[in-house]
Amino acid sequence: MVTVFGAQAYRPPSLRREALPTTGALTHGFLCVRFDSDGMESVSVDSVEVPVLGFGTWRLEGDECRTAVKRALELGYRHVDTAQMYGNERAVGRAIEESPVEREEVFLVTKVRRKNLAPEDVRQTVEASLDRLGTDIDLLLIHSPSQTVPLEDSLAVMNEFQDEGSVSHIGVSNFSVDQTRAAMEASETPILTNQVEYHPFKDQDELLAFCRDEGVLLTAYSPLADGQVPGTDLLERIGAEHGKSAAQVAIRWLIQQENVAAIPKAASRDHQAENADVFDFRLTDEEMDQIAQLSRK
Ligand SMILES: NC(=O)c1ccc[n+]([C@@H]2O[C@H](COP(=O)([O-])OP(=O)(O)OC[C@H]3O[C@@H](n4cnc5c(N)ncnc54)[C@H](OP(=O)(O)O)[C@@H]3O)[C@@H](O)[C@H]2O)c1
Numbered sequence: 001m002v003t004v005f006g007a008q009a010y011r012p013p014s015l016r017r018e019a020l021p022t023t024g025a026l027t028h029g030f031l032c033v034r035f036d037s038d039g040m041e042s043v044s045v046d047s048v049e050v051p052v053l054g055f056g057t058w059r060l061e062g063d064e065c066r067t068a069v070k071r072a073l074e075l076g077y078r079h080v081d082t083a084q085m086y087g088n089e090r091a092v093g094r095a096i097e098e099s100p101v102e103r104e105e106v107f108l109v110t111k112v113r114r115k116n117l118a119p120e121d122v123r124q125t126v127e128a129s130l131d132r133l134g135t136d137i138d139l140l141l142i143h144s145p146s147q148t149v150p151l152e153d154s155l156a157v158m159n160e161f162q163d164e165g166s167v168s169h170i171g172v173s174n175f176s177v178d179q180t181r182a183a184m185e186a187s188e189t190p191i192l193t194n195q196v197e198y199h200p201f202k203d204q205d206e207l208l209a210f211c212r213d214e215g216v217l218l219t220a221y222s223p224l225a226d227g228q229v230p231g232t233d234l235l236e237r238i239g240a241e242h243g244k245s246a247a248q249v250a251i252r253w254l255i256q257q258e259n260v261a262a263i264p265k266a267a268s269r270d271h272q273a274e275n276a277d278v279f280d281f282r283l284t285d286e287e288m289d290q291i292a293q294l295s296r297k
Helices: 062-075 089-098 119-133 151-164 177-186 205-214 233-242 246-255 269-276 285-296
Strands: 003-005 026-028 031-036 041-045 048-051 079-081 107-112 137-142 167-173 191-197 217-221 260-262
Touching: 048 107, 048 191, 062 079, 062 089, 062 269, 089 107, 089 119, 107 119, 119 137, 119 151, 137 151, 137 191, 151 167, 151 177, 167 177, 167 217, 177 191, 177 205, 191 205, 205 217, 233 246, 233 285, 246 260, 246 269, 246 285
Parallel strands: 079 107, 107 137, 137 167, 167 191, 191 217, 217 260
Antiparallel strands: 003 031, 026 031, 031 041, 041 048
């Protein structure tokens, strides 16, 4: 797949510190946004290519999950998000195995449950995840911070899996700025992403600024606000200007921001296809600002 530079990412007004280039690669710290020739976009984080659009699988199980993930891959998704907690790692793994898409083209993410963060539990449950997935893990996240287990203890075992080669990268989820900083200090390897709730009704300016400065990708979960985005007046109106739906506008708003990936979930083919069809239009800066205001009302 040929990768050509040429994206221009958006920053909210509060985060605009310098003029952005109008052409060429957009780099900031370790981050660089790219357009791929087949229409899917990736962000390069510390030289790791992460497709900016992922497929979320929470609440998809068994055959429904397997079918949905296979179809998502057919539709062009190249980033799949699962977790120990979702009870669907086996179905996700089978879908990837059965798909004609080459394994190395898929960026596979799973997460260690909070209750499994004691070192011996990380060891045992990640081995079980690897077994269920039937393939290596591209990105292993701490699903949410533990109140009891020291971060460095969990991260040390995650780092061991990296040394052993079955996990390529690690990261966190549901971490605050301070917790992300602590994870970065405690891990021997870079924290690739912090996966957090982010959509037009949720302000993440502070965390996003921190992540951007530190070269950590922010992965937006629940990008459609768990189904509340469709029907929102402003998003429907902006969508009508571009011939797009409110859901497409919300996803576009996220991935058009520097340093943001989004992982919408959709059970139906129509929704899956709609959510992937977000690379052929661009929101204006004014539209981006208007959407950002939704979380401030
Ligand atoms: N790290 C964490 O703690 C965490 C927490 C929550 C979620 N996540 C991840 O993020 C993923 C996405 O978040 P989410 O599942 O909470 O919610 P979401 O993606 O914001 O929304 C999913 C809902 O929106 C509907 N939908 C999808 N596309 C649509 C479209 N084009 N038009 C209208 N409705 C549409 C879906 O319906 P259908 O399914 O019927 O199409 C579903 O009801 C999860 O699946 C999971 O992988 C991570």
